[in-house]
Amino acid sequence: MSHLRARISGIASAVPPDAVTNEDMRSFMETDPKWVLQRTGIRQRYWAREDAEVTTAGLGAEASRLAIERAGIRRDELDMIIFATLSPDAVYPGSGCFLQEHLGIEGIPAFDLRQQCAGFLYGLSMADLYVRAGQCRHVLLVGSEIQSKALDKSTRGRDVTVLFGDGAGAAVISAVEVQDADPRTSKESFLISHHLHADGKYATELMHRSPGTMNRIWNPDELVGAKESYPQMNGRLVFNHAVRRMPEVTLEALEANGLAPSDVDLFVLHQANKRINDKFAKAVGVEDEKVFSTIETYGNTTAATIPIGLDEARKQGRLERGMLVASAAFGAGFTWAASLYRW
Numbered sequence: 104m105s106h107l108r109a110r111i112s113g114i115a116s117a118v119p120p121d122a123v124t125n126e127d128m129r130s131f132m133e134t135d136p137k138w139v140l141q142r143t144g145i146r147q148r149y150w151a152r153e154d155a156e157v158t159t160a161g162l163g164a165e166a167s168r169l170a171i172e173r174a175g176i177r178r179d180e181l182d183m184i185i186f187a188t189l190s191p192d193a194v195y196p197g198s199g200c201f202l203q204e205h206l207g208i209e210g211i212p213a214f215d216l217r218q219q220c221a222g223f224l225y226g227l228s229m230a231d232l233y234v235r236a237g238q239c240r241h242v243l244l245v246g247s248e249i250q251s252k253a254l255d256k257s258t259r260g261r262d263v264t265v266l267f268g269d270g271a272g273a274a275v276i277s278a279v280e281v282q283d284a285d286p287r288t289s290k291e292s293f294l295i296s297h298h299l300h301a302d303g304k305y306a307t308e309l310m311h312r313s314p315g316t317m318n319r320i321w322n323p324d325e326l327v328g329a330k331e332s333y334p335q336m337n338g339r340l341v342f343n344h345a346v347r348r349m350p351e352v353t354l355e356a357l358e359a360n361g362l363a364p365s366d367v368d369l370f371v372l373h374q375a376n377k378r379i380n381d382k383f384a385k386a387v388g389v390e391d392e393k394v395f396s397t398i399e400t401y402g403n404t405t406a407a408t409i410p411i412g413l414d415e416a417r418k419q420g421r422l423e424r425g426m427l428v429a430s431a432a433f434g435a436g437f438t439w440a441a442s443l444y445r446w
């Protein structure tokens with residue numbers, strides 16, 4: 104008997120052409136390149152030109168075109184677009200609609216998710232449900248960010264600004280009939296399960312407040328250029344929660360499926376700090392080599408991080424069909440999630 108499941112049928116990524124090294128950042132703020140490398144593992148990140156033509160949906164479209172091609176489908180076979188970002192093209196409409204226009208597809212639903220670093224995994228769970236419910240055969244899931252345009256590039260903002268990069272990743276999630284749907288024995292390619300969490304008590308610990316209705320008016324003059332008009336983060340608190348929640352939700356996902364950390368072939372995690380990856384490996388009890396890292400080259404690309412990681416792992420020959428992959432993410436909200444899938 105076969106079972107209807109969803110799988111990642113195509114994956115691709117795109118970044119702007121220019122890499123900004125830790126050293127380059129000294130031209131606009133007081134920053135210590137060694138501090139950044141030692142405390143975060145980041146050597147460089149990609150930043151888009153400060154140009155109105157370069158948009159989050161545009162970058163997402165670049166990755167999407169390739170992902171669609173790799174999935175072996177035509178654009179008009181897509182049934183839905185899910186777009187995860189914290190750096191949208193405009194306050195509204197959602198970047199999914201802008202992406203749709205870039206791709207020249209009409210009529211299918213397009214919506215945005217605002218779960219920041221956990222956005223791609225929240226989106227993956229939704230794509231999986233739509234496919235398994237028989238409502239969609241192919242869903243385009245995009246995580247894309249141009250964060251550089253929103254960062255405080257003065258010394259005041261250095262603790263946040265050095266961490267974030269621009270980039271996009273796109274995945275096509277397609278229906279598949281699998282013969283063996285048991286996650287413990289199957290070697291077929293399919294999404295197994297997703298585990299999502301949020302805790303709004305910490306909503307203000309990592310946020311970009313203005314523009315927004317937390318202000319007297321949407322975008323008050325007195326906040327333009329003030330620190331509230333840039334992303335703010337309580338770095339240590341976020342770090343302490345990330346190193347607890349990411350292992351916890353990964354173990355929750357494994358346990359729910361009767362699997363152990365040693366069964367996982369590759370962990371493709373959100374990338375916020377190399378020290379978080381290292382602590383994750385220790386907490387879950389796996390070798391560092393199993394935790395795939397992209398932080399050195401890309402920095403933290405928020406919703407784009409996991410699909411960029413998957414595409415990078417594919418390019419490096421670290422992913423083969425049938426491998427058991429675990430992804431986990433933690434970020435603003437706080438929101439966190441894990442997904443398990445056979446690649």
Ligand code: UT7
Pocket residue numbers: 133134135136138139142143220261262263265338339341342345374375376379403405433434435
């Ligand atoms: O994806 C969303 C989730 N985000 C995260 O998970 C990020 C989690 N947090 C972190 O990764 C770390 O907390 C940070 C990398 C943000 C900070 O690392 P830390 O080791 O916790 O540093 P700290 O906050 O304790 O700051 C240490 C010092 C401060 O100086 P003082 O106040 O001790 O004199 C900072 O001003 O490091 C200073 N500092 C810098 N120094 C040189 C901050 N940024 C820089 C910089 N260059 N760029």
